[in-house]
Amino acid sequence: MPLRKQAMKNIILFGPPGSGKGTQAEKLVDKYGLLHISTGDLLRSEIESQTELGMKAKQYMDKGELVPDEVVVGMIRESMNRHSDVKGVIFDGFPRTVAQAEALDNLLDELNAPIRDVIFLEVGDAELAERLRKRAEISGRVDDQKPEVIQNRIQVYKEKTEPVAHFYEEQSKVRRVNGEQDIDGVFASITEILG
Numbered sequence: 546m547p548l549r550k551q552a553m554k555n556i557i558l559f560g561p562p563g564s565g566k567g568t569q570a571e572k573l574v575d576k577y578g579l580l581h582i583s584t585g586d587l588l589r590s591e592i593e594s595q596t597e598l599g600m601k602a603k604q605y606m607d608k609g610e611l612v613p614d615e616v617v618v619g620m621i622r623e624s625m626n627r628h629s630d631v632k633g634v635i636f637d638g639f640p641r642t643v644a645q646a647e648a649l650d651n652l653l654d655e656l657n658a659p660i661r662d663v664i665f666l667e668v669g670d671a672e673l674a675e676r677l678r679k680r681a682e683i684s685g686r687v688d689d690q691k692p693e694v695i696q697n698r699i700q701v702y703k704e705k706t707e708p709v710a711h712f713y714e715e716q717s718k719v720r721r722v723n724g725e726q727d728i729d730g731v732f733a734s735i736t737e738i739l740g
């Protein structure tokens with residue numbers, strides 16, 4: 546694996562759909578020069594290129610269900626292999642199940658570069674629904690178009706992804722941030738934590 550083996554700043558941006566992970570990841574990349582890996586973006590790019598993986602993933606994404614763990618973990622491994630000598634990685638939308646979190650820990654153990662912080666963007670359901678409703682008007686994302694799919698994504702988050710926070714709480718890595726502040730306010734809270 547070609548990644549640098551020391552002093553990597555590996556961060557997870559964690560939170561429900563619409564909590565601002567993608568928005569904050571872009572700003573953090575600018576400030577810290579980290580590699581941004583968004584599994585949602587990687588999957589959408591596979592769909593756009595009409596690959597076999599993309600066509601399989603689309604069946605899950607259009608319904609607001611999670612794509613199988615082995616598909617996503619394989620993509621993460623490949624993506625990290627492609628980038629050498631990075632200062633660290635911002636994981637956005639990954640891990641989303643405890644099995645993915647365990648796979649990521651194993652992968653990073655090989656690099657001796659564990660996750661440093663899990664930034665948990667806390668946003669209430671009403672605000673999430675409102676943000677995703679607004680984004681639907683401009684995003685063109687299939688999974689933003691139907692209220693029942695948005696609802697299912699939030700439900701799947703609660704059932705399968707929230708337990709990932711407990712997984713990292715046991716490692717004392719979770720830093721909770723009020724994600725209902727304006728974008729710059731959230732960013733200031735995150736950078737205060739990351740230094």
Ligand code: AP5
Nearest residue numbers: 562563564565566567568584585606612638676680727728
């Ligand atoms: P993914 O692409 O990861 O979507 P998501 O988690 O549902 O996240 P979103 O992109 O909807 O929200 P976000 O938190 O990034 O918020 P954003 O910054 O855009 O996943 C899509 C699908 O892919 C999944 O459903 C699943 O099928 C599959 N998938 C992906 N990863 C997977 C994995 N690991 N395992 C299995 N399946 C996987 O902000 C939202 C909106 O709010 C924007 O319009 C933004 O401008 C606005 N906004 C942001 N911050 C603020 C703020 N502070 N105040 C006001 N508005 C704000």
